[in-house]
Amino acid sequence: MNTGVQNNNSATNSNTKLTLEGTGVVAGLAYAPVAWVRRPEPPSLTGLELPAAEVDDAIEAFRTAADGVVEGLEARAEKAEGDAAEVLKMTAGLARDKAWRKAVVRHIKNGVRPVNAVAKATEEFVALFMKVGGLMAERVTDLRDIRDRVAARLEGRPEPGLPSPTEPVILLADDLAPVDTAGLDPKIFVALATELGGPTSHTAIIARQLGIPCVVAVGKMGALAEGDLVLVDGSEGTIRRGVDADDAREAVASDLERREKINAWTGPAVTRDGHHVQLLANVQDAAAAQRASESNAEGVGLFRTELCFLGTKEEPSVESQAMSYRGVFEAFNGKKVVVRTLDSGSDKPVPFATLADEPNPSLGVRGIRTQRINNGLLGNQLDAIKMSLDGLDSEAWVMCPMISTLPEAREVAKAIRNRGLKAGIMVEVPSTALLIDQFLDEIDFVSIGTNDLTQYVMAADRLSANLAEFTTPWQPAVLNLMARVAEAGERKGKPVGVCGEAAADPLLACVLVGMGMTSLSMAAGAISAVGAALSEVTLEQCKAAARAVINAFDDEQAQKTARAILGTIS
Template identity: 45%
Template structure:
């Protein structure tokens, strides 16, 4: 028996034979083309269009976040500047395959250098290039294997086009050697409730056909398991399945301390599913979808229609709406089209809204009108608040428009360190752990080369969360969590121990987090959090919390 360690996603456990992702296609030869440039160009244009349509079709079938990612890939495949680079290489006498490989690699490097959202999308270009080259060669694109039986999928990492249409009746679990807790694979695993361990570097040595146990709760992949270990894993899987089908109850700790479990949503259409999965409200509604697909800001009437649809799905329940968070990885030409050397540290969030205050005022108008037309408990918050003055500005403006509960996102370390003063003026705070981790660790959360730093378990991040929780207690104000960290069942317990009063996550993570909270009292949560805080790094913090939590389980 050998244990491979990585980062587990959720509490699931699964077992089965390994099937590895196919290796990338061999690089095209740089030999000159043997056909005319016009014919090569026609081949390339047809292949690119075919791949773009296939990506759009996969996105339409998959829906949700996968659709957005795949539609973005399709647009990148047909980017005019990229097409020009490919055409130029073909006109120089190169083959279509070589031209695509070289131009896509050049374009990928350009995007990588930009960082942020575009830097993340750069990695997707490799997958698109492979698909175009496969089409040109008339061979299947590298992708998810089909061994003819259920399997544990092992890969370096997974491309969006591959993960979008995974057959969950066949894929028992995911194991990747690269990536971290905020990688695309990890996010997808949470969204689709797939058992997964990511960032297990030794997974590259796993062989097709060998049986493994994938234990997300422990972040371990066990090779060559014994019959007893296989039986224990199956018993745990069965018990978890039974718990998931149990009647839904409000989020709470073992001692009855209420911890409302809310949903993160990006569009109103997700509200019904979230409620069915036990969401007690919405902890983060991202309004960007209304703005990102437009060349100009939506009207008040258009916004009101979407907000009303969302609020009507949660009568009497809390719905936290974040006003437009643009800039950095979500640039908008009509809001801020100025070039910035480092947009993650530039005019984004509340800063960009203050620079175009009419957009903020229209959004607050639409939210207030939607609130008046429905029975939900509307809370509105501003993104990327860094100063007490920004908190005062937003809360005063929101109240001017009739918003009863106005708060702030804590994503900048400065806001966490001044949480006692920020929460003296704001009605609540919601911690965005993804950005808070990014700014604490000085590591772009969308850049794969520094993904190892992007771990909310790091004690430096936990201390900032603790400071925010203390600021909330000092002012009698609630402090929620709405980043990916809340979807980690064990970290959820730690967050409550640090002072979080509610947790918001992808709806599919609710069952695991609910079950995890019920295993611990508030005193337990504080003790587990203290153990994590005493660690020196993220890995040891996770291990210390796991050991402390295990003592509760054993004692029970």
């Protein structure tokens, strides 16, 4: 449980001992001065009235500023890698959003100056997103980041962003805009910590991709001042001030040896006694697949196809989709590629497949349920996948997200097999995990999406800092359901993989292997750490840890139990 400050003396100098606790999401140690991300003061909601004669020019100024923000984000997305590119493109989509722009223009026409109009329209959408909750609530940070960037352009100021230190620092923030985390230099920003966020927030995902220690949901972090020397432990989820400098540097040096051992790992992934586990990469486009092919990934365990659809007004043609998909199959020609069909809805709306203004998008029309709006969407996508394989030897597996009933599974399996492809589903909804034996009779394989499964099992928004302790996959209820799925897969002789963020945790990865998972998929940058960890343990150790954790009292006991059985692993 996140208890915030353990020992907070009244003195404020950097030598005063202080320990803050949060949720560790990327293991590792870092010792450096604190650098805070300071967001600008939000623009005022009120101001002088705009003269009618200036309305047209004001509207044009706003559109120019918003277009400039979009162009800047998209240019950065072209240079970014992996999840960072997807984050930047999604954020650019907010600045392009017609409804938000229309609201700003409405205020300007009512006599509100552009900067104030941007602030008013943004807060209207913030209120809407917070009311909806779930994944939409996380977009509040993105919305306000867009507001600040557009306001800066309107006022002739540089857009807000990260500080520009020349020496290594530990970056702290109440919350980091996805745009900021996407641009981090891991040689300068050697660790991250935020007061908000959860284990599956954008900050956590990109920190994991970069391989830098990260702690989220840290209580009372404002007690740390700019320049304070702190030791961050991404495994324990702690930030310590006032530690002995020599002890801290010795601990960091030891952790550096651990990281060097990870970097030296070359695969394939086998336990100490020779049990092989497929380690696969999560990718979202051809560029990411090409980079992943240069890692130790044996294939792709999650090809997110959303980027082909985001930002488009109409459904892309079959030929256009095929061109987008082909690069991924070419990068892993002759190897396994698991394609997830369009997972739109919730925080990834597309105009031709999702409903506007849903009361609760996380529990609404998303994933396979978009077929209810656009009945031809799945068939067209499957045709495109089949077309993109022409002349290649890639092994195409196709899985559909948000499957919750047996009729859905039977229907999608038939459609996938009709194209000569291997048919699978995501296990994200508790009903699927509970009836897994029947589902496995209908399909060829399953892959567990631990992010959504945990959210739905624990009835907790996976991006809420206040609920971070509930949204960790170490919760015994989640572990029990995952074990149930793996055991069913072994009985039925069908592959069971994991493609959620849980697979990137080296300790939990060993537990998952002990449950019987046949593959683990993660950001390419996390593969070496997981592979190195598996090389240090036996399959029987993994099985013992798996048996033990499902009987744990809580998530903390589950982790401690696993570590006691598996030892200190990479």
